[in-house]
Amino acid sequence: MLKVLLKKQLAEVFKGYFFDAKKNKMRSKGAIVLWFILFVVLMVGVLGGMFTMMAVGLCDPLNQVGMAWLYFLIMCGIAILLGAFGSVFNTYSGLYLAKDNDLLLSLPIPVRTVMAARLINVYLLGAMYSGVVLLPALIVYWVVAGVTAARVICGVLLLLIVTTIVLLLSCVLGWAVAKISLKLKNKSFITVLISLAFIGAYYFFYFKANDLIQDIILNAAVYGEKVKGAAYGLYLFGRIGEGDWPAVAIFTGVTALLSALLWIVMSRSFLRVATSTGAVKKARYVEKQARENSPFGAMLTKEFARFTSSANYMLNCGLGVLLLPAMGILLLIKGRDLDMVFSILLAEYPDAFAVLLCAMLCLLSAMNDTAAPSVSLEGKSLWIPQSLPVSAKTVLRAKAAVQMIVTVLPALFAAICVALVIEASPAVKALVCVLPPVYAVFSALFGTVIGLKMPLLNWTNEITPIKQSGAVAVALFGGWGICFAFGGLYMLIGHRIGATPYLLIWTVLFTVAALVLLRWLDTRGVKAFAEL
Amino acid sequence: MLNIEHLTKTYGEKKAVDDLSLHIRPGEIFGFIGHNGAGKSTTLKCAVGILHFDAGTVTIGGKNLADDPLSCKRELAYIPDNPDLYDFMSGIKYLNFIADIFGIGADVRQERIRHYADLLELTGDLAQPISAYSHGMKQKLAVIAAWIHDPKLIIMDEPFVGLDPKASHLLKEMMRQHCDKGGAIFFSTHVLEVAEKLCDKVAIIKQGKLIKVGTMEEVKGDDSLEEVFLELEAE
Numbered sequence: 209m210l211k212v213l214l215k216k217q218l219a220e221v222f223k224g225y226f227f228d229a230k231k232n233k234m235r236s237k238g239a240i241v242l243w244f245i246l247f248v249v250l251m252v253g254v255l256g257g258m259f260t261m262m263a264v265g266l267c268d269p270l271n272q273v274g275m276a277w278l279y280f281l282i283m284c285g286i287a288i289l290l291g292a293f294g295s296v297f298n299t300y301s302g303l304y305l306a307k308d309n310d311l312l313l314s315l316p317i318p319v320r321t322v323m324a325a326r327l328i329n330v331y332l333l334g335a336m337y338s339g340v341v342l343l344p345a346l347i348v349y350w351v352v353a354g355v356t357a358a359r360v361i362c363g364v365l366l367l368l369i370v371t372t373i374v375l376l377l378s379c380v381l382g383w384a385v386a387k388i389s390l391k392l393k394n395k396s397f398i399t400v401l402i403s404l405a406f407i408g409a410y411y412f413f414y415f416k417a418n419d420l421i422q423d424i425i426l427n428a429a430v431y432g433e434k435v436k437g438a439a440y441g442l443y444l445f446g447r448i449g450e451g452d453w454p455a456v457a458i459f460t461g462v463t464a465l466l467s468a469l470l471w472i473v474m475s476r477s478f479l480r481v482a483t484s485t486g487a488v489k490k491a492r493y494v495e496k497q498a499r500e501n502s503p504f505g506a507m508l509t510k511e512f513a514r515f516t517s518s519a520n521y522m523l524n525c526g527l528g529v530l531l532l533p534a535m536g537i538l539l540l541i542k543g544r545d546l547d548m549v550f551s552i553l554l555a556e557y558p559d560a561f562a563v564l565l566c567a568m569l570c571l572l573s574a575m576n577d578t579a580a581p582s583v584s585l586e587g588k589s590l591w592i593p594q595s596l597p598v599s600a601k602t603v604l605r606a607k608a609a610v611q612m613i614v615t616v617l618p619a620l621f622a623a624i625c626v627a628l629v630i631e632a633s634p635a636v637k638a639l640v641c642v643l644p645p646v647y648a649v650f651s652a653l654f655g656t657v658i659g660l661k662m663p664l665l666n667w668t669n670e671i672t673p674i675k676q677s678g679a680v681a682v683a684l685f686g687g688w689g690i691c692f693a694f695g696g697l698y699m700l701i702g703h704r705i706g707a708t709p710y711l712l713i714w715t716v717l718f719t720v721a722a723l724v725l726l727r728w729l730d731t732r733g734v735k736a737f738a739e740l
Numbered sequence: 741m742l743n744i745e746h747l748t749k750t751y752g753e754k755k756a757v758d759d760l761s762l763h764i765r766p767g768e769i770f771g772f773i774g775h776n777g778a779g780k781s782t783t784l785k786c787a788v789g790i791l792h793f794d795a796g797t798v799t800i801g802g803k804n805l806a807d808d809p810l811s812c813k814r815e816l817a818y819i820p821d822n823p824d825l826y827d828f829m830s831g832i833k834y835l836n837f838i839a840d841i842f843g844i845g846a847d848v849r850q851e852r853i854r855h856y857a858d859l860l861e862l863t864g865d866l867a868q869p870i871s872a873y874s875h876g877m878k879q880k881l882a883v884i885a886a887w888i889h890d891p892k893l894i895i896m897d898e899p900f901v902g903l904d905p906k907a908s909h910l911l912k913e914m915m916r917q918h919c920d921k922g923g924a925i926f927f928s929t930h931v932l933e934v935a936e937k938l939c940d941k942v943a944i945i946k947q948g949k950l951i952k953v954g955t956m957e958e959v960k961g962d963d964s965l966e967e968v969f970l971e972l973e974a975e
Binding site: 490491492493494495497498499500501502503505506507509510513514517518587588589591592594595596597598599738739 | 785788789790792810811813814818820822824825826828829830832833836837838839840841842843845846847849850854863864865866867868869
């Protein structure tokens with residue numbers, strides 16, 4: 209029974225590898241194998257490789273000064289963080305919001321078996337994430353310090369202890385996420401903010417990793433003494449990897465005790481949690497006079513509501529909203545220094561810094577691609593705009609307008625920041641201010657056209673049109689390609705005619721292209737929309 | 741009010757609707773029945789301008805749907821078989837969105853929303869997101885959205901599916917009142933008892949072709965509509 213349930217759970221997690229949501233059918237065997245190879249390459253090759261490099265950098269120096277325990281403490285800490293945070297959202301949905309709870313509970317399956325299957329699923333996912341850190345860490349240690357029976361047995365036990373701690377933390381954090389999310393009003397915005405904070409923290413530590421490793425190696429003795437003095441338990445935990453049997457016994461006992469406690473607590477509450485509807489406090493309707501809107505205004509409001517209602521949509525198609533002003537502020541702080549460096553580095557290319565920054569702003573603008581999945585996101589609701597007395601032209605223009613609105617102002621702000629910090633002629637500065645917003649308009653219309661040419665209406669999860677559709681890929685990478693061409697061509701040949709004519713030519717090109725795309729939308733696009 | 745002449749719609753090789761002609765006059769409740777896949781929904785979607793058709797004409801209030809789709813759509817309201825509404829909106833926002841598209845003034849829409857939402861007992865849920873609605877609640881919201889702009893013609897695909905008995909009863913009354921005021925209703929249904937009691941006229945479609953049309957008395961004679969329908973289906 210448990211095996212069957214577990215198989216179902218894992219099939220659900222890896223559904224995307226077996227099932228093509230775009231074509232609404234099972235993938236071929238070859239495609240399934242390829243997807244799993246890609247998954248292994250990503251997990252083992254990219255993530256595993258990254259942590260192997262880190263382990264190689266830390267292990268030998270710390271082992272040489274007899275502080276391998278600090279090495280294990282650091283690697284286990286990362287493994288626990290990655291495992292717990294990597295699987296917390298899965299725990300939340302898998303344990304507390306599982307859609308098939310009612311179905312499973314109506315079948316002749318003991319509740320404990322259902323719960324065990326869910327927990328094993330969470331354990332395996334957590335183990336997968338923490339394993340990409342801890343397995344390389346153990347292997348590197350065995351290579352550096354030498355293989356002994358005690359080290360291998362304790363290493364395996366350390367892996368079990370860490371993955372069990374990940375399970376415990378995932379359950380507690382998943383419960384906290386479930387509780388918090390029931391109380392939140394603007395879930396999508398908060399999800400976006402939390403996700404961005406995680407992404408920011410990830411990149412911060414990623415770029416600082418080398419400095420941190422060096423700092424730990426140089427000050428290992430000081431940090432070691434501090435840990436031993438202030439948190440002896442952590443020291444003992446690190447000792448497990450070195451083959452310290454008392455430490456193994458203590459932590460195995462503690463972890464087993466906590467696991468038993470978790471099982472008891474969850475056994476008592478699982479049925480109640482699994483069958484709760486998660487209903488939030490009902491919003492009270494207060495009658496008030498509505499503000500009248502034109503059909504275009506109504507469509508635009510609807511498109512904005514669609515955008516802001518989904519964290520997936522905002523995160524995947526609206527990052528430019530934050531990145532453009534961030535870039536502008538960064539340039540206000542560091543721009544002059546960078547200008548000086550680039551004027552020396554690229555002395556043969558006059559105004560190259562201005563043109564490259566302009567290309568950079570266009571590239572960031574292209575990260576706002578709300579228009580590309582917009583037609584596809586109509587999905588099963590497509591009958592609404594098609595049956596209402598609103599022209600397809602209005603519908604399509606509203607879709608493009610959302611991207612323009614969320615991109616043009618941030619792009620203009622960033623462009624003004626660029627103009628303030630670069631050393632260039634007034635003409636170049638003026639064009640630097642004009643070109644990115646013009647590109648943003650072009651990009652919005654380009655995305656709408658691509659979205660209309662490559663619609664994907666039969667989706668079951670909105671992430672399919674938002675993240676996995678051809679339209680989004682073409683709009684994003686196509687947009688980036690244009691930006692690279694714009695920046696690259698200046699370095700190749702454009703600098704010969706000078707920045708002012710070069711920027712002017714591209715401004716005109718983007719304007720003409722935008723007008724052509726608008727014309728296409730208003731004529732052929734309208735027909736294409738009617739035929740969807 | 742609605743004239744469908746020689747309508748033909750094909751999906752690849754298959755003729756979903758084959759040379760179908762129907763005339764719905766003001767004041768009529770017109771029922772459209774047929775087995776699953778007979779072509780009912782396709783006909784309705786062609787009549788509201790969602791689907792393009794291969795041959796024939798559709799005129800609404802004397803205007804040709806192909807030539808002037810927006811004018812035609814201003815005259816009608818459509819409720820699909822599955823009310824896939826904008827889940828990301830609240831009920832009241834959806835109603836205001838529809839009212840904006842039809843240019844309904846703030847005072848008028850407020851009064852109509854109050855009237856119909858109270859009638860269908862949905863007022864208390866209007867601030868809730870549509871994603872939290874049950875199928876029946878979505879159906880009620882779609883009904884209010886259809887009635888909010890007081891259309892001349894209402895086209896509905898299986899409108900009673902998902903509605904509780906009270907709401908079904910209310911919808912039938914709303915349909916009758918709408919037609920008594922000079923409006924027209926064209927709807928498909930599998931519930932033959934409802935069609936028999938409610939409809940002034942009925943059409944039966946089989947494999948895309950119209951096999952019987954007329955007033956209820958003309959179609960069923962002394963038999964029940966169910967008997968006539970099953971007999972025609974067996975032929």
